[in-house]
Amino acid sequence: MHILMIECNPNGIAGIAAALELGHDVTLISADPDFYRAVSPLAEDAFTHPRCRVLQSDTAFSLEVLERIVADLHTHHPVHGVMTYSEYHTVHAAAAAGALGLPAMSVEGARNARHKHRTRRALENTGIRQPRFAHIEHLADVEAAVRRIGFPCVIKPSDGTASLHVVHLGSEDDLARYLATVAGVTDYGRGVLRIPDLLIEEFVPGELVSVEACVLQGGKVVNLGVTDRVMSGFPYFLEMGLTFFGDHPLREELYELNKNVLAQLGIDFGFVHVEYILGPDGPVLCEVNGRLTGGVVPSLMKITSGGVDPYLEVIRQALGEEPELPFPGAVIASGRWFGSPVAGTVKALDFTRLDDLPGFHEAQSYRRPGASITALSTSNFDWLGHLIFTGANRDEAAGRAERALDLVGLDIAVEVAR
Incomplete structure (x- = not known):
C-alpha cells in the first residue's frame, strides 16, 4: 500500500x-x-x-x-x-x-476542529458548556472584546497548537504586552501561515483533561480513555506531564459529552483529541483536535493497552481497515516533560540515574549536544525531552515520573553577558 x-x-x-x-x-x-x-x-x-x-x-x-x-x-x-x-x-x-x-474526516468537520472560533460558533445554543467568548478578526478590535469578556480572560490564536501564544490576561498591561508580541507573528514555520483570527475567552478555573477517541467509518464514536494534564508556567499554559487511564471519576459524563461534541461538529472519522476544563459547574469544552493526540500520549496508550500502537492504527484506518483500539489496561503509564531554566547550548543530557528506578520505561532527549535552546517559558515547543514511568495506577505512575525529574542530568553552556 x-x-x-x-x-x-x-x-x-x-x-x-x-x-x-x-x-x-x-x-x-x-x-x-x-x-x-x-x-x-x-x-x-x-x-x-x-x-x-x-x-x-x-x-x-x-x-x-x-x-x-x-x-x-x-x-x-x-x-x-x-x-x-x-x-x-x-x-x-x-x-x-x-x-x-x-x-x-469531512473537510467541514476538520475545519470545525482546526479553527477554534468555528468550534465555538458551531456549538453555540447546543447546551454544551463553553467559556463566554469573543471572536476577533482584526487586532484593532481586541481591546473592546476583552472589555466585553472582562478580566481575567484567556487570549489565543484561532489556529494555534501546543499552547503557543495562549496567555492568561489579568490586566490592561498584560494585554498590551500580548498585542506587541502577536502582531509580529505571521507564520508557525514549515509553510504554515497564521490566520489573523483570535479568541478571547473567559478564564474558567479547573483541572484540564482530555478525552481520546476514535470515530469509526460510519460515524460511531468510541471513547478510549482520559488523559490528565499537569500544567505550569502561568500566565502561559505549558503542559509538563500527563497520565492516560480509564477510571476518571467523571468518565461517563465526559464520554457522553464527547460523543455530543463530535456529532455537533460533524467530526465523522479518525482519531480525535478533545480537551475539557473541569470547572465549578462541570466539564467545559476547551478545544477539539481532529487528529491523534500528540506528545508522548500515543506512547502511553501503547504501553497500557499491551502494545496497540496508535500511530500505526491511524495509518490502518486511513487505508480503510478497522483499527485496533488502545484502551487502558492494568498497567498505567505517565509522562513528564522537562526543559531548561535558561537559554544556551546543550552540552549533555544524562539519564543513567533513572535506569534502576521502579517503573522506568523510557527517557528521551529532543536536542542533540551542540543544539541551541531557549528557556522553558511560554509553550510546549520549549521542551527538551521527556520521561515515561509505569505503575499499578494513576497515582503510582505519576508519582514515579514526577520524582524522577530531579535525577535528570542537564549540562547547559550559557553565554555570560560582559
Whole structure:
C-alpha cells in the first residue's frame, strides 16, 4: 500500500517507521524535512529508506496547489491512504483524501476542529458548556472584546497548537504586552501561515483533561480513555506531564459529552483529541483536535493497552481497515516533560540515574549536544525531552515520573553577558 503523509510531528516519525517496517510505501510532503531530522532520532533512517519518498514543497499548503500535487502523485504511484499527525495539516489531509475518494474526516468537520472560533460558533445554543467568548478578526478590535469578556480572560490564536501564544490576561498591561508580541507573528514555520483570527475567552478555573477517541467509518464514536494534564508556567499554559487511564471519576459524563461534541461538529472519522476544563459547574469544552493526540500520549496508550500502537492504527484506518483500539489496561503509564531554566547550548543530557528506578520505561532527549535552546517559558515547543514511568495506577505512575525529574542530568553552556 502507498501512504501519503501531509507533514507529520516529531513523535509521529515512529508511525512512518512502523509503516515502512510493515512493507508499505510512504510519501511525506513537507515544507521542511530537516525540522524532523533535528528533533527525531528516527527521521534520518526513515527518510533514507528505499520505500520512503520525501517531497519537499514550500507551496503545497495552499489547498489548490496540494490537490494538484496529490493528483499528479496518484497518477504515477496510486495512493491508498492519506493522513497526518500534525494539527496544522488536518484540513489539508481531509481535503487531499476526499479528492481521491479515500477514507477521511469531512473537510467541514476538520475545519470545525482546526479553527477554534468555528468550534465555538458551531456549538453555540447546543447546551454544551463553553467559556463566554469573543471572536476577533482584526487586532484593532481586541481591546473592546476583552472589555466585553472582562478580566481575567484567556487570549489565543484561532489556529494555534501546543499552547503557543495562549496567555492568561489579568490586566490592561498584560494585554498590551500580548498585542506587541502577536502582531509580529505571521507564520508557525514549515509553510504554515497564521490566520489573523483570535479568541478571547473567559478564564474558567479547573483541572484540564482530555478525552481520546476514535470515530469509526460510519460515524460511531468510541471513547478510549482520559488523559490528565499537569500544567505550569502561568500566565502561559505549558503542559509538563500527563497520565492516560480509564477510571476518571467523571468518565461517563465526559464520554457522553464527547460523543455530543463530535456529532455537533460533524467530526465523522479518525482519531480525535478533545480537551475539557473541569470547572465549578462541570466539564467545559476547551478545544477539539481532529487528529491523534500528540506528545508522548500515543506512547502511553501503547504501553497500557499491551502494545496497540496508535500511530500505526491511524495509518490502518486511513487505508480503510478497522483499527485496533488502545484502551487502558492494568498497567498505567505517565509522562513528564522537562526543559531548561535558561537559554544556551546543550552540552549533555544524562539519564543513567533513572535506569534502576521502579517503573522506568523510557527517557528521551529532543536536542542533540551542540543544539541551541531557549528557556522553558511560554509553550510546549520549549521542551527538551521527556520521561515515561509505569505503575499499578494513576497515582503510582505519576508519582514515579514526577520524582524522577530531579535525577535528570542537564549540562547547559550559557553565554555570560560582559
